[in-house]
Amino acid sequence: MRWIYFSGEDEVSEALARRCVERVLPELTFQSIRPRQGGIDGVIEKFPSYLDTSRNYPFFVMIDLDRKECPPSARADLLSKHNITDLPRQFILSIVKRESEAWLLGDSDGIAEYLGIPNQGITGNPEELSDPKGAIIQLAKTSPRYRDEICPDAKGDAKVGPGFNFRLTEFVKRQWNIETAAERCPTLMRTLERLNNLKD
């Protein structure tokens, strides 16, 4: 049996990664690594161990670009932090522009249907959004089904609602159309291509 490791920032990225691997490399078994310390710091801290592990089986890491300039410079920053010159072909570092939530918006019909809202006004270039999480929250404000879960409570100071990850993960697992999303999200398309290259 062959495996592919995955480590990411949160459960939404893991759900997306599972869909990517299923789509391109269904013969591989998904082996997730979940850093105790979530978010990008958990991934960065253990990066050298991930690299060592990738000598045996392919390793797929997904992080958000966030406010950093562009994926190539974010990649260079990360590598220089650990004095790594280059990544082996078996190591796939996917830096999502700007946040993994952009890939969800890439399937605009799907997300509209899931939230129970009209799909007008959902951007066709979600990776150009500066705040994809915020964009989803804006959309969810009109969602009759999930507004209370996805949007933060006006009385509190949380950034997202209590069911944000839960609902988004559910959407990715059940409804998200990966082909449509890949057409609109260049970093997703590139990630799928690079996963596909592992076949050679």
Place this chain on the structure above:
Amino acid sequence: MRIQKIELKNWRNFRSANVEIKADVIYLVGPNASGKSNFLDALRFLRDIAKPIGGGLQTALNERGGFSKVRCLHARGAGKKKGSTNLEITVSLSDGPDTWTYHLAILPRSSKSRPLVAKEIVKHNEEVLVDRPYDHEVDDEDQLAVTYLEQAAQNKEFRELSRYFSQITYVHLVPQLVKFGERISGHLLPDDPFGQAFMKRIADTANKTREARLKKISKALHEIVPGLEALQFIVDKEGRPHIEMRYQTHRPLPARQLEDQLSDGTLRLIALLWLLQEDHSAPLLLEEPELSLNEEIVRQLHRLFYKVGKRDNQVFVTTHSYALLSNEGIPSSSIFTIIPGVEGSRIEPPTEPERIAIQNGIPPGDVVLARGEQFALDI
């Protein structure tokens, strides 16, 4: 003496389990209700048979609600292959160059009669010391209702094995039972698994040892509990033992608190630090030691377990804690995952990719607690 191998057949939710143990500290992980405690219970069961006071096969079964409660629901082959529905426990041990094997199979006779020994084998190195049932006891239910393990007259040649099993320690401290033990009163469970008589355990320790242990605990707690001056053992007017914590205050005399005023976490930590200092000539079994404790404390527990494992004997720990398994010094051989299934649970060492990840410095918790898809909890 150390356990090398545990094999179970039809024991609680394991139709079959086969675990080779190489580490001194063993972590059992797995979802709720997968059978982590049930696995430990196989060792407690042997202890309950072997213990010199209140022990014995029938008592050990009765305390668990009878044979039908401990036999696996998924046991198969009733009436087909002889012995296929027997409950079996086999433990292999090593003691320096010496090896021991204890095998016990129990069969239900009829609903009316007691469960009986179907097989009892004791091996020391290559020598078979016991291989029951013997011809003369085949038709004697009274003889088959007891093990040799529990009988001093019969276990003379393997007394050290029997003693070893009887000294297995299991504590799953329930703070409320310690605090309100007096008021709950009444029934004290055999061997006090939940720490109801924990104060008595401390009281029964020799003075000097007790003082030394409490001193170490109070030193350890100093970092955690602000203002803590000392931890002392006292006996109240009614003769009841207590732990007293003294705190520095702005007043001339220190403030005092007895154990019933301590937080659950503090009490659990005191009990844990006490247990880890006891002498363990047989395994120490701990259930979810992370409960009520701050993550920073939990993160450091493996080091303490490891010391006991090296110094005394093996430590078996059930856990759900990322923090506990965050120690990169935990080898993959220390971890077993219990996987529930419709055919009963399975227990497995880390898979190949899990092992590789741990060997490359990824914290074991990040690896083994990440099995399967993240599930959705909803009501």
